[in-house]
Amino acid sequence: MELKGCLVLAALLLPAALAFPIQDDYENSTTTTEPTEVTTQENIYESPSPTETDEEDEDIFNKILKVNKDSSQFLQEGDIVPRRSRSAINCRQCNWPQSSDGIVRIPYELDPAYEESHVKGIHDAMAEFEALTCINFVKRKAERDYLSIRSADGCWSNYGRVGGGQTVSVMKGGCMWKGVIQHELEHALGFLHEHSRSDRDKHVKIMWEYISPPDRPDFKKFENSNNLDLPYDYSSVMHYGPYTFSNTTGKATIVPIPDRSVHIGQRQGMSNLDVAKINKLYNCSRCSTILDGPSGSLRSANYPRNYSDNTNCVWLIRTRSRKVSLHFQAFQLQITKGCQGDYVKVYDGSSKSSPVLMDKTCGSKIPNGIVASSNLMLVEFTTDGAQTASGFQATFTAVRTQRRSSIHN
Numbered sequence: 001m002e003l004k005g006c007l008v009l010a011a012l013l014l015p016a017a018l019a020f021p022i023q024d025d026y027e028n029s030t031t032t033t034e035p036t037e038v039t040t041q042e043n044i045y046e047s048p049s050p051t052e053t054d055e056e057d058e059d060i061f062n063k064i065l066k067v068n069k070d071s072s073q074f075l076q077e078g079d080i081v082p083r084r085s086r087s088a089i090n091c092r093q094c095n096w097p098q099s100s101d102g103i104v105r106i107p108y109e110l111d112p113a114y115e116e117s118h119v120k121g122i123h124d125a126m127a128e129f130e131a132l133t134c135i136n137f138v139k140r141k142a143e144r145d146y147l148s149i150r151s152a153d154g155c156w157s158n159y160g161r162v163g164g165g166q167t168v169s170v171m172k173g174g175c176m177w178k179g180v181i182q183h184e185l186e187h188a189l190g191f192l193h194e195h196s197r198s199d200r201d202k203h204v205k206i207m208w209e210y211i212s213p214p215d216r217p218d219f220k221k222f223e224n225s226n227n228l229d230l231p232y233d234y235s236s237v238m239h240y241g242p243y244t245f246s247n248t249t250g251k252a253t254i255v256p257i258p259d260r261s262v263h264i265g266q267r268q269g270m271s272n273l274d275v276a277k278i279n280k281l282y283n284c285s286r287c288s289t290i291l292d293g294p295s296g297s298l299r300s301a302n303y304p305r306n307y308s309d310n311t312n313c314v315w316l317i318r319t320r321s322r323k324v325s326l327h328f329q330a331f332q333l334q335i336t337k338g339c340q341g342d343y344v345k346v347y348d349g350s351s352k353s354s355p356v357l358m359d360k361t362c363g364s365k366i367p368n369g370i371v372a373s374s375n376l377m378l379v380e381f382t383t384d385g386a387q388t389a390s391g392f393q394a395t396f397t398a399v400r401t402q403r404r405s406s407i408h409n
C-alpha cells in the first residue's frame with residue numbers, strides 16, 4: 001500500500017503542461033522480464049558508426065531494458081524513477097526555466113568515474129540539443145537544481161525537473177549510446193514515452209496477450225497527455241521497440257496500425273519530431289531539421305524564390321553507418337566581406353562546436369562537394385537584415401566508409 005500510495009502520488013505530479021503527463025491510476029510496475037540474450041556492451045564512441053549489418057532491430061528501449069534488468073532502482077515503464085516529493089497542486093516548476101535570452105540552461109554534473117570517451121559521448125549527445133533546440137546543458141556552478149549524471153545501475157531518469165540534484169543514470173557499460181543518453185535526458189526535460197500518448201490507439205495496437213499482467217501498467221495510456229499538436233512519431237527516440245516487455249519470443253507487443261511494417265524504435269538519436277516537440281514545449285524559436293534518410297536534399301526557405309532576412313536555420317544530416325557527402329546544386333547568396341552577412345557554414349559533426357568543414361561561404365560560386373568524417377554533418381544558413389537572393393539547394397548521400405584499418409590520419 002505504501003508503494004501504491006507513492007505511485008499514485010507520483011502520478012499526480014505532472015501537469016498538462018508537460019508533454020505526456022502521467023495519469024492518476026497508475027498501478028504497480030515491476031522489473032522487466034525481458035527474456036533476451038546477453039547484450040554485448042558496445043561503446044558508441046569506440047565505434048561511432050554502426051556497420052551496415054549492425055543491430056538495426058536493437059532499438060534503444062531493448063538496450064535500456066537489458067541493462068535495467070539488474071538495477072536495484074525502482075522504475076516505472078522500464079526506466080523512469082517515480083516522483084516522491086512534490087506538491088501535486090502545481091507542477092509548473094517541472095519544466096526547466098528559460099532565461100530572458102530564450103535559452104533553457106540546464107546545469108549538470110558528471111560522475112568522476114566516467115572516462116574520457118564516456119564524457120565525450122555524453123557531450124556529443126548534449127550537443128545535438130544545443131544545435132537543434134534552445135536547451136543548453138551547462139556545467140553546474142552553484143545552481144540549486146541540476147542533473148547529476150552518474151554511472152549508476154542502469155539507464156534511467158526522472159520526469160522533468162524534480163528540484164535539487166536529480167540523478168540521470170547513464171551506466172558506463174550499457175547506456176553509452178547517443179540515443180539512450182538522449183532518451184534519458186528527454187525524460188529529464190519532461191517527456192514521457194511516445195506510445196503513452198492519449199492518441200496512441202490510432203497509431204499502434206497494444207498486444208495485451210503478449211504482455212504479462214505485471215508489465216501491463218508500463219503500457220498505460222495517458223489520457224491527458226499534451227501532444228503539443230504534433231503528430232504521433234513512430235521513430236521517436238522515446239518510443240518503445242516492437243518487442244518491449246514481450247512474454248513470447250517473436251511476438252510484438254506494439255504493432256503499428258494500419259501499416260504494421262512501419263519501423264518503431266531506434267537508437268540513432270532524436271528524431272525530427274522529437275526536436276520539434278522540445279522546441280514547442282520550451283518555446284524555443286529555432287529553425288532546425290534532422291535529415292536521417294540514406295540520401296536527401298535541403299534548400300533555403302522559399303527556394304528558388306528569395307530567402308528571408310534575419311534567419312538562422314540548421315540541418316543535421318545523420319545517415320546510417322557511412323560518411324555524409326554533400327553536393328550543392330545551386331548557390332546564390334548576398335556577397336559581403338568575409339561573408340559576415342548571409343552565409344552557409346558546414347560542420348564536421350552534429351554541433352556548432354564541431355570542426356568546420358566549410359567556413360562561412362557566400363556569393364554565387366557553387367561550393368565544392370564536402371564529405372564529413374562520419375555519418376553526421378551540420379549545415380547552418382544565416383541571413384542578415386540586408387539584401388536577399390535565391391539561396392541554395394544541395395543533396396546529400398551516404399558514401400562508403402573506408403575500413404578502419406586503412407585510415408591513417
Ligand SMILES: [Zn+2]
Binds near residue numbers: 078079080183187193
Ligand atoms: Zn524511457
